[in-house]
Amino acid sequence: MADYKALEDLVVQVRRDILRQVHKVNSGHPGGSLGCTEFFVALYNELMERNENFTMDGFGEDLFFLSNGHISPVFYSVLARAGYFPVEELNTFRLLNSRLQGHPTTHEGLPGVRIASGSLGQGISVSIGAALAKKLNKDKHLIYTLCGDGELQEGQNWEAIMYAAGNNVDNLIVTVDLNGQQIDGSTNNVLPMGNLKAKFEAFGWDVMDIEKGNDLKSIVDGMKKAKEKTGNGKPICVLLHTVMGNGVDFMMHTHDWHGKAPNDEQLENALAQNPVTLGDY
Amino acid sequence: MKKYTDTGKKDTRSGFGDGLTELGKKNKDVVALCADLTGSLKMDEFKENNPERFFQIGIAEANMIGIAAGLTIGGKIPFTGTFANFSTGRVYDQIRQSVAYSGKNVKICASHAGLTLGEDGATHQILEDIGLMKMLPGMTVINTCDYNQTKAATIAIADYEGPVYLRFGRPKVANFTSADQNFQIGKAVQLQEGTDVTIIATGHLVWEALQAAETLNENGITADVINIHTIKPLDDQAILKSVKKTGCVVTAEEHNFLGGLGESVARLLSTQYPAPQEFIATQDTFGESGTPEQLMDKYGLNASAIVSAVEKVIARK
Numbered sequence: 001m002a003d004y005k006a007l008e009d010l011v012v013q014v015r016r017d018i019l020r021q022v023h024k025v026n027s028g029h030p031g032g033s034l035g036c037t038e039f040f041v042a043l044y045n046e047l048m049e050r051n052e053n054f055t056m057d058g059f060g061e062d063l064f065f066l067s068n069g070h071i072s073p074v075f076y077s078v079l080a081r082a083g084y085f086p087v088e089e090l091n092t093f094r095l096l097n098s099r100l101q102g103h104p105t106t107h108e109g110l111p112g113v114r115i116a117s118g119s120l121g122q123g124i125s126v127s128i129g130a131a132l133a134k135k136l137n138k139d140k141h142l143i144y145t146l147c148g149d150g151e152l153q154e155g156q157n158w159e160a161i162m163y164a165a166g167n168n169v170d171n172l173i174v175t176v177d178l179n180g181q182q183i184d185g186s187t188n189n190v191l192p193m194g195n196l197k198a199k200f201e202a203f204g205w206d207v208m209d210i211e212k213g214n215d216l217k218s219i220v221d222g223m224k225k226a227k228e229k230t231g232n233g234k235p236i237c238v239l240l241h242t243v244m245g246n247g248v249d250f251m252m253h254t255h256d257w258h259g260k261a262p263n264d265e266q267l268e269n270a271l272a273q274n275p276v277t278l279g280d281y
Numbered sequence: 282m283k284k285y286t287d288t289g290k291k292d293t294r295s296g297f298g299d300g301l302t303e304l305g306k307k308n309k310d311v312v313a314l315c316a317d318l319t320g321s322l323k324m325d326e327f328k329e330n331n332p333e334r335f336f337q338i339g340i341a342e343a344n345m346i347g348i349a350a351g352l353t354i355g356g357k358i359p360f361t362g363t364f365a366n367f368s369t370g371r372v373y374d375q376i377r378q379s380v381a382y383s384g385k386n387v388k389i390c391a392s393h394a395g396l397t398l399g400e401d402g403a404t405h406q407i408l409e410d411i412g413l414m415k416m417l418p419g420m421t422v423i424n425t426c427d428y429n430q431t432k433a434a435t436i437a438i439a440d441y442e443g444p445v446y447l448r449f450g451r452p453k454v455a456n457f458t459s460a461d462q463n464f465q466i467g468k469a470v471q472l473q474e475g476t477d478v479t480i481i482a483t484g485h486l487v488w489e490a491l492q493a494a495e496t497l498n499e500n501g502i503t504a505d506v507i508n509i510h511t512i513k514p515l516d517d518q519a520i521l522k523s524v525k526k527t528g529c530v531v532t533a534e535e536h537n538f539l540g541g542l543g544e545s546v547a548r549l550l551s552t553q554y555p556a557p558q559e560f561i562a563t564q565d566t567f568g569e570s571g572t573p574e575q576l577m578d579k580y581g582l583n584a585s586a587i588v589s590a591v592e593k594v595i596a597r598k
């Protein structure tokens with residue numbers, strides 16, 4: 001049984017990390033990061049089987065790929081707090097000569113990152129490759145992937161989605177951050193994507209919803225169910241219904257904070273809504 | 282020396298947006314397409330004024346290029362807008378087949394080119410786009426230097442029949458060319474007259490070249506400063522004329538030294554008038570996060586780097 005109090009404390013601390021990272025350099029992407037905080041916390045601390053030391057090949061462990069690389073602040077915070085690198089390094093987010101680049105990269109050798117992302121639409125393909133490598137290696141572990149909903153407008157995703165089903169890539173769980181928002185507005189206004197569940201199903205995926213995508217227990221229970229579905233010939237898609245900007249009242253339910261940092265006053269307000277739990281970096 | 286004054290820092294992408302707004306009023310055939318970056322590309326006003334001529338494609342750049350190519354069949358003049366990386370590398374084959382090879386009148390307008398987009402880092406900082414685009418047969422490649430010139434170029438390319446790549450940037454930079462300039466595709470602009478060295482610059486490096494020329498002048502070195510806003514077709518005559526006078530050249534661009542303006546100049550000179558050349562450009566590397574100034578400094582793309590390169594090239598004469 002998960003220690004939800006501990007996970008909840010971590011969620012609040014990660015929110016603070018996200019806000020402080022983007023505020024310091026007055027750039028970066030808080031909205032999507034906050035919306036996926038509970039998911040990341042659950043994934044890294046409750047769901048994935050992870051080895052102690054990071055290796056690129058990740059033999060004998062579950063792997064995670066972030067396709068929507070712009071939500072690097074949440075990724076970096078959760079990686080640091082899971083011990084991949086010192087939390088103090090969050091201070092260097094987006095600074096010159098940092099390993100914490102604006103979008104995740106392998107180029108600077110940051111532990112926890114296995115592929116560059118930022119240019120959207122490429123993560124599912126990479127994940128399929130890693131899943132196929134696991135199969136070739138007779139490694140029973142899983143590949144977890146996160147992508148944005150707006151991101152699914154990129155055609156490459158659908159090439160990958162077709163491939164994964166057509167080739168029984170059933171050690172793969174792709175989670176979609178279904179926040180209904182992207183840069184220019186709501187996904188419905190920018191480019192309506194219709195019934196995503198039906199689309200994935202029509203392509204041959206096993207699809208499930210997590211309706212409360214910002215509730216730790218729903219995420220843990222839902223993702224465990226998703227895990228049980230693996231190994232049955234179909235790739236798994238989880239539609240994670242999230243609220244962009246979750247946990248900071250003035251950032252919620254809008255695309256306004258997709259790629260904008262809070263000013264001093266806004267930061268103070270946002271942090272007051274999320275008091276220190278584990279300690280700031 | 283001619284004096285150039287910065288009339289107030291402005292971003293080149295706003296020059297594009299304002300040029301497009303003007304085109305919207307005077308040319309009914311101009312249509313615009315964007316891939317979920319309307320605000321970043323400053324296309325909001327065109328969109329508001331001409332909702333029926335604005336196409337929000339979603340995050341689907343390959344589809345955007347294809348749709349743009351199709352819109353030309355029926356006489357439309359499509360302007361596509363997204364970041365430089367997603368305007369070129371992302372969609373290279375779509376441009377190659379549906380636009381360049383098919384000879385379609387599409388204007389590919391690309392913001393956030395080079396290092397100066399800053400903190401987003403290397404995934405977004407393309408330093409290879411000039412090379413990619415200039416290698417396409419029939420493609421015109423333009424890299425403007427300031428707000429006024431970007432606005433003028435945006436308007437000018439609508440009257441030119443054929444595919445164009447228009448490259449500009451994100452940050453606010455000096456605005457020093459004239460507001461009523463007559464932008465001529467393929468025509469170099471002589472900014473300073475000198476006899477010791479030719480400095481050929483494009484994009485954000487043009488202002489840096491002017492600053493460098495002032496420093497050099499104080500040290501008794503006079504420079505021809507040429508703004509090459511059109512990298513293809515290159516103004517061969519202007520370059521040859523200058524280098525025949527000065528005997529050496531420094532090229533300056535916010536781009537990899539492989540495939541950029543410098544290589545185009547080197548090709549010209551090696552076949553017509555061999556002369557020592559130094560390259561101000563990135564050295565076959567990806568970019569990284571940082572502020573625009575920090576990055577231009579770290580990668581040697583500023584006035585002081587140009588001054589050093591001039592001293593070096595003059596010594597090689």
Ligand SMILES: Cc1ncc(C[n+]2csc(CCOP(=O)(O)OP(=O)(O)O)c2C)c(N)n1
Pocket residue numbers: 031032033068070071118119120121147148149150151152177179181182183244258316317318340367371
């Ligand atoms: C190929 C590509 N095109 C455009 C962009 C610019 N961009 C970055 S994030 C984004 C919106 C993504 O929407 P979504 O996946 O829903 O993420 P959210 O805004 O919900 O965080 C866009 C258009 C990009 N990074 N990559």
Ligand SMILES: [Mg+2]
Pocket residue numbers: 148149150151177178179180181182
């Ligand atoms: Mg979204």
